[in-house]
Amino acid sequence: MPEGDTVWQTAKRLHTALAGHVLTRSDLRVPKYATADLTGRTVLDVTPRGKHLLTRIEGGLTLHSHLRMDGSWKVYTAGQRWRGGPAHQIRAILGTADHTAVGYRLPVLELLRTTEEERAVGHLGPDLLGPDWDPDRALANLLADPDRPLGEALLDQRNLAGIGNVYKCELCFLLGVTPWLPVGSLPADRAAALPALAKRLLEVNRDRPIRATTGRRGQDLYVYGRAPRPCLRCGTPIRVADQGDGSRERPTYWCPTCQPGPAPARTPRAPLHGNSPAAERSRPRLN
Template sequence: MPEGDTVWQTAGRLHAALAGRVLTRFDLRVPRYATVDLTGRTVLDVTPRGKHLLTRFEGDLTLHSHLRMDGSWKVYGTGQRWSGGPGHQIRAILGNPERTAVGYRLPVLELLRTTEEHRVVGHLGPDLLGPDWDPDTALANLLKDPARPLGEALLDQRNLAGIGNVYKSELCFLLRATPWLPIGQLPAERAEQLPALAKKLLEANRDRPVRTTTGRRGQDLFVYGRAPRPCLRCHTSIRVGDQGDGSRERPTYWCPACQSGPGPDSAHRTHRRPGN
């Protein structure tokens, strides 16, 4: 699933291509909106909110989209061949004479009043890359359920918005705690560092073509996707296990030597579904 930095980049590309321009093509290929036509309207802006995208049009209308696991928005110039997937996977087309934005495999596509955006993003916690960022509120949200595993708390977008499975694993490594450690057992000093550390990682990567948490060329990530290769810090083999987030099991990576706390077999599993 694309994380907050990837969604930020996607919003930037869409905004540069569409904002301030009049639509000459508008096509939503979902039954609910098959007859909606916004051609002739100006695109006002494209704004990211956590992992959500809000494309706003004149006339108090917003197109809400979410990429989930496989969705993507691609921007093409006039005459450029579309290459984001087969035609049957296209869910949205927004175009002007210079650029066309094409949404592929979008599982969430909803047209609503701009004044009602709170219906789809109002549940989100402070946005790590947004103007509403509030580290104190984010920390309070994370700690309100001290028995909840750290990794699950980080993925819950109601606590803070923008962290996905990659940053979850990387943050837990940097905090020296397994993703299955109850967040209330995280030492106070490290818990207080968590919001600032999460923001630092996303801000450092929001304009990068290749995500890195290590600062090392050719070794971009500490643990995510690296099992069973050696830990960059202690050379112990990185391990991988599944951790539920309330909706599905996700591959989760950690170093058993550098990170303290339970592993997937001994951790208590919760069954809460986090908001996206």
């Protein structure tokens, strides 16, 4: 799943290609908006909000999209072949004289009034890469439910926006606790360090094509996707188990030595998911 840094990259590329230019082609392949025509309007900006994308268009309109598991936006120059997937997976096309942005497999696509953007993103907590970032508020949100497992709390975009499953696992490793530790049991010094650490991880990766948390070439991540290989710190085999609130289970990786605390008694095999660890490390790029 694209995380906050990937969505930030996507917004940057879309903004560079579209902002300030008049749309010469508009095709929203969602029944509700099949007759909507945005041609002749100027794209004002493309802004990320957590894992959401807001494409603001002249006339007080915003095209809201969310990539979820495998959605993507690709940008093509005039005459360039589209390679993002088969035509039936295309959900949106926004074209200017020089570039065409094509949205593939977008599970969320809606056209709304810019004044109504809060209806789509108003539930989100402080954005780790946004101008509204507030570390104190983010921490207060996380601690509001002290019995909730830390991993689940980090994925809840109402607490802080931008963390996905990769960063959840890596943050818990860097904090030295398991993702199953109740948030309220997190030592005070580590809780205080959490917001800044999360922001730092996303900031240093937002301009990289390959996500990395270790600083080691060829060994990009500490735990995510590494089971049952040895921990980079202590050599203990990395473990994996599913974690979720019942609505969705996610493969969760941890080192049982470097991350003491509650964890499943035995490690069940994680189910196959649409994105491999390599795919989650290497972002979808806009060509």
